[in-house]
Amino acid sequence: MPLIALGLNHLTAPVSLREQVAFDADAAGDALRALVSEPGVEEAMILSTCNRTELYVGTAAGAEDIPRAWLNRHHHLTPGKLDEFLYRHDEDDAVRHMFRVATGLDSMVLGEPQILGQVKDAYQLARGAQSLKAPMDRLLQHTFAVAKRVRTDTRIGAHTVSVAFTAVRLAEQVFTDLKQACVLLIGAGDTIELAARHLAEKQARRIIVANRTPETAQELAGRYGGYAIALADLSQHLAEADIVISSTAARQPIVTRAMVEQAMLARKRRPMFMVDIAVPRDIEADVGELPDVYLYGIDDLRQVIDENIRSRAAAAHDAEAIIDLQVDRYMAWRRALTVRNPALDMRQHAEVYRDEVLLKARGMLAHGKSPEEALAFLANTLTNKLLHHPSARLREAALNGDLDLLHAAGRLYGLDEDEDGRATRGE
Incomplete structure (x- = not known):
């Protein structure tokens, strides 16, 4: 049963395209069931994050192109629209790619730890959808063991680096002293919590947390000395914010150009720094055209991230060696399934x-x-x-x-x- 990894990520596709093929967590289970019902598709897992959408699929021989066609059809895209942005890895290379993704070697922030949790979530979702068989289930278990070993045996995670940390680092470069800044955080997921933690360590003057569920916002804000508001009240507090960091799972922008224009009038030309690290985007793209508004998307963080990549290069080399060894071991097990005992x-x-x-x-x-x-x-x-x-x-x-x-x-x-x-x- 051929194994393939098919997808696009921050290196191959712009955020405008990535958000078109992102899978909503609530709908991913149905998508998996639809995928494994395709002719020749034996098992599958979908990994969808702000930086990537990937299909890991076991197919019957000759059905390797089915997942590509299904991805276009599922998202109602013109056939072939994704072709120049997609990558595909087969067999050993697919296993190596999964290991590299889970260990953070393929992330925008080299070695970032959040991706492993996202892979685990994708695994649990696939198990719930009953879209896995023994070969891929074994591959995922092997993946988690490899990621743990890389974290233990190398210094890939020695420096605190994440998308959230990078956003705070960039804000610190714009506002030299965060102790004087009011920060508005939109969302309450892991990325926003990491941002809140970094901001609390930097002693930001005020932290406001906005979320669709006020109780969730209050819980997060309470942990870091912040103030909670409902998402519905966002426009009333936007003018207070010197810095806005947003990361939600909303399918449509929740911060519009009109909202920001109104806030900037109240701020009387005091600049506003905004970081949108959601896919699909939370902040309308043309907000960045407004005077005194500095809007950065997730792809804009790459320049800051590059500084941190160099500190992890040696550890990444060691991690690649571990991965190569483990790819051989998994593939030996996989090949044994087809050998007469x-x-x-x-x-x-x-x-x-x-x-x-x-x-x-x-x-x-x-x-x-x-x-x-x-x-x-x-x-x-x-x-x-x-x-x-x-x-x-x-x-x-x-x-x-x-x-x-x-x-x-x-x-x-x-x-x-x-x-x-x-x-x-x-x-």
């Missing part, structure tokens, strides 16, 4: 011999032979039947000087071990 054949032959000889031994008893005679016949005949073919092959190997086969037979039957079970060694 001689142990099963040997056991089946032995059971056939056993049943034949047992039937004859019972016939001897039925015809008046003593139990001792029947048992002796059973033991001798079964031994001869089981050893006939191996003995013949070993005699032939001895005559031909086939030492490899002779040594392999010794290992197979434990003949190269001493009485205590230890392997014997030549002097």
Whole structure:
């Protein structure tokens, strides 16, 4: 069953296209069920984040192009529209890609830890949709083990770097002293919580958290000494913000140009710095055209992120070596699924011999032979039947000087071990 990884990310596609193919978490389960119902699609997982949308698919031979066609059709795109932006990895390369993604080696922020949690969420969603079979389930388990080892054995996560940290770092460059800044955070997910934590460490003057659910906003704001508002009240507080960082799962922009224009009138030309790290975008793109408004999207963070990449380059090299080794191990297991197991054949032959000889031994008893005679016949005949073919092959190997086969037979039957079970060694 061929394995492919198909997708686009921050390196291959602009945010305007990435948001068109993003999968809403609530609808991803239905999408998975639709995908695995396609002809030739055996199993699948969808990974959709602000930086990437990827399909990991096990297909029947000859069906490798089905996921590409399905992706266009599912998002109602013109056939071929995605072709120049998509990448596809097959077999070993698909496994390597998944390992690199989960360990943060393929992230905008090298080594960032959030992606592993997103892969785990995608795995749980696929399990819930019953779109996984043994090969990919095993691959995901192997992926989590590899990610843990990379974190443990390398310094890939030694420096605190994330998209949230990068956003705060950029804000700090614009507003030299965050202690004088009022920050408005829109959303309450992991990225916004990380931003709130970094801002609290920088002792921002005021933190406002806006969320669709006021209770969630209050819980997050309370942890970092902030003030909570409902998303519906956003326009009333926007003018207070020197810095706006937004990351929600909304399908449409929640900060419009009109809202920002009104806020800037109230601010009397005091600048506003805005970072939109959501996909699809939370802030209308033309907000950046307004005077004294400095709007940065997720792709704009790359220049700041590049500074941190250099500090993790050596660790990434070590991580790649670990990944290469683990790719070989997983693929060896996967290939073994398609190889006929001689142990099963040997056991089946032995059971056939056993049943034949047992039937004859019972016939001897039925015809008046003593139990001792029947048992002796059973033991001798079964031994001869089981050893006939191996003995013949070993005699032939001895005559031909086939030492490899002779040594392999010794290992197979434990003949190269001493009485205590230890392997014997030549002097």
